[in-house]
């Protein structure tokens with residue numbers, strides 16, 4: 067059995083990265099329901115929306131089908147005939163000032179690696195028109211230690227994670243094709259008041275906080291932290 071080590075979020079999310087991919091997440095989650103809720107928080111179509119950390123484009127293409135004009139930004143953005151794909155870093159967008167009516171960043175896509183959340187939030191503000199909307203969805207702080215088991219066509223995966231301070235360290239092991247590959251990376255897992263402070267320091271005014279895509283209020287037990295903010 068071969069043993070491999072891949073460090074950093076970009077190794078995990080790369081097309082040849084961890085085998086339990088966003089396609090598996092899409093099959094598991096109610097992406098259509100998420101998009102329905104997000105569209106209620108955004109300006110009406112045909113508003114211009116940018117999806118920041120768009121992954122396989124599961125939200126971008128559904129928003130495009132609702133009539134939004136969508137740009138999808140990701141280091142691994144996937145081409146589509148339904149939206150404009152843009153390969154870029156989330157704190158260095160090759161996009162003009164005040165272009166978008168709305169920004170979305172879903173399923174914990176902010177603040178990976180050396181990019182601070184604040185440098186990303188400031189950059190997102192730059193490309194949003196005055197009074198434009200941000201919808202940001204990140205995992206609510208769950209248990210300090212978490213584990214999970216994943217199944218995929220070529221094998222199985224295991225996840226262990228621990229929250230340390232305001233960040234989570236995640237380690238995944240993929241057992242497939244006679245190899246064992248470890249992935250390790252960290253991402254921010256702020257408390258709601260810290261997230262609000264970071265957003266407001268960057269010029270976003272937080273107007274609503276939800277605990278899930280059903281519109282339930284945020285509390286300690288809710289799985290998500292979904293923020294609607296306006297460019298102040």
Ligand SMILES: C[S@@+](CC[C@H](N)C(=O)[O-])C[C@H]1O[C@@H](n2cnc3c(N)ncnc32)[C@H](O)[C@@H]1O
Nearest residue numbers: 079119120121140141154155156172173175178
């Ligand atoms: C957890 S996935 C979520 C993807 C998508 N929003 C979804 O819900 O399916 C995070 C995505 O953000 C991208 N990403 C994270 N940090 C990034 C950065 N600094 N620059 C560009 N892309 C980034 C990753 O490549 C990955 O596709």
